[in-house]
Amino acid sequence: MRSAPTILHLDMDAFFAAVEQAAKPSLRGKPVVVGGIGPRGVVATASYEARVFGVHSAMATGQARRLCPNAAYLAPRFTLYRQVSDAVMELLHGLSPLVEPLSLDEAFVDLEAGGVAASADAARAVGERLRRDIRAVTGLTGSVGLAGSKMLAKIASEQAKPDGLVLIAPGTERELLAPMTVRTLPGVGPATAEHLRRAGIHSVGEMAEAGEDELVRLLGKAHGSSLHAMALGLDDRPVVAERDAKSVSVEDTFDIDLHDRARVRGEVARLADRCVRRLRSAGRSGRTVVLKVRRYDFSTLTRSETLRGPTDDPAVIREAAARLIETVDTTGGVRLLGVGVSGLADFTQEDLFAQAATAETAHVGEVPGPEAEAGGAEPETAGGGPPPATGTPTHAEGYGGAPPGAEEAAPEPGHRRWVPGHDVRHAEFGPGWVQGSGVGKVTVRFEQPWSAPGRVRTFPVDDPGLEPSEPLPLVSPENGDAHAYADDQSPSPAIRPKSWSPSSPSSWPLPGADASSP
Known part of the structure; x- marks a missing residue:
């Protein structure tokens, strides 16, 4: 714990939905829901106008439609979200060399490492300036929390939503935390909360009063000790600039249960190839292949196989995933499939035995990879099977990817598939x-x-x-002058070039200059 609130947590407000509203003038001020748009889709983000009706993230899209039928339901556009995120992260890196991104729209910043004075007034001034700069650069709003620890800074930003700033002064932590529910603390999920409820513990204050020994007895030594410290407001975790991923994975949820065994095998092969592409784009390799299967009755199974060494060979990973799916009974139907790779490394150690096996069976029952079709474009299905009705792609990715249920599925000219919002x-x-x-x-x-x-x-x-087509930049190339937005107070955002400085109007782009997102 620090003696000054010099750890900052930024959380952009309804990020995906806010970007869509900024990019689509007809949706401003109206309820917008971004996520999987099929019958089994999941809400990634809901605008505040949609939240009034009870819509929230992780809700089934079908339920959201019943609650708010007049909302705009859009598939996500991660290309654009990443552009906006890059602009925001650049502002954070201007405050400190220690920035810990948690996702596209959320990050911790160590203000002390950036030379900010260890005082509440200095921290608050930086936080308010950051909020102004984010509005000026992107046209969007973000909520800022300031505290002496990461846990409290995140709690503060939640209290600040939307578009606010909350500072938790050191020394007030226990008083602030005491009335909050146990779910407020990181590491307390539904199962842990139920254990505590059965013991008569409902609030953070009651956790602190229970004592460390009692929490260890209920939850185990490591978990119990950690939660007791957090209940007292103690959190010494540092801001870490580089958060190394533990795994890379992709998932697909299907609108209609898959019963055809050949179709299941084909989908697993396609997922394996997509996973490898993500692995390679991150410059990583992995040693353990993991298969995830959610069946018709919502039961979820995982199977894994550890290879001889780390690899990014698509044939090796495809074969391992194929062996794993043969161990799972899918006769009742499959609603979700996922393939992941863990045990990541920065090098590959080729498995010669697997490669030899691949060479021997290359022409026997091989499922063609995406590179074999449409000039390298990813097909809707593998193995020539019928495409899913509107399969809602999802992925869990260790590099700040999309929330489950919301992966972008780009429309393909050859398929003439027109996706709402694209x-x-x-x-x-x-x-x-x-x-x-x-x-x-x-x-x-x-x-x-x-x-x-x-x-x-x-x-x-x-x-x-x-x-x-590709997403348009969020500022007109014909009129990139920041003053245009300031003068008419338009909600339209303006992502500025890297040379732009909030404190230096002379660096704003001139009318007619290229003001596209970096």
Whole structure:
């Protein structure tokens, strides 16, 4: 614990939904839900307008639709979210060399390491300036918590939501924590909370009064001791600049249970290839292949196989995943499949035996990988099977990836699959986004982040003039001047180039300059 509140926690407000509202003028001030849009989708983020109706993250999309049928339900666009996240993280790195990202929209910052004076007034001034700079750079809002420990800084940012700042003065921790529920503390999930409830412990104050010995008896030595210290407000965890991932994995939830064994094998092979691509993009290899299967009755099974050494060979990982799925009974139906790799390393130690086996069986029952189709584009299915109805892709990734139920599924021109919320361009009408599709039609709203709400038009799904496109920058290349947004107080965001400085107006981009996201 520090004697000054010099650990800062930033949490962007309803991040994915807020970015979508900023990018789509017609959705500003309206309920927006981002996540899996199929029948088995999961809400990743809900705007505050949607939360009024009871919609929240991790809720089934079907339930969200019943609670708030008039909301806009959009598939996520992680390309754009990462661009905005990069702009925010750059501001945090301007405060301190010690920045610990937790996700695209959340991070800890050690202000002492950045030379900020160890006082409440200095910390508060930095936090308020950060909030102003985030608004100026992105047009979005973030909530800031300041305290003498990571645990308390995160609790403070939760109390600050939305668009606020809360500072917990050292010495007030126990008084603040005492009335809070035990679920407030990190490491207390539903199972631990139930154990404590049965013992008559409901609040953090009651945890502290129970004493360390009692918590150790209930929860075990390591967990009990750690939670007792946190109940007293004690947390000495440092801000760590590099958070090393423990695993890389991908998951798919299917709208319709898979019963065809060949289809299950094909999906596992496809997931293995996707997992390898993530592994390689992170510059890592792994030694343990993990298979996850959620069956029709919601029972979840995991199987793992440890290889002779770390590898990023897609054939090796595909074969290991194939062996694992053969150990699982899927006759009742499968609603979710996942493939992951753990035991990560920065090098590979090729498994010669596995490679030899691959060479021998290369032409026997091989499922073609994504690279074999569509010039390297990822297919909707592996092995030529029918595509899922609108399978809701999900992934759990150790590199600040998307929450489960929300992985971006880019539309593919060859498949003419139009995903609500994704970007398109029409040869005659220009850029827009998909508002909906069905019965051979696709509805597109033609607007840009810096325009007024646009007009809606409907086309045949195979209209030759309509094609998927990349997300537009959140500031007009024709008018990138920050003053334009300040003068009209427009909610439209403006992601500034790396040269932009909140304290230096002369570095703002001139009208007509390229103000696209870094």
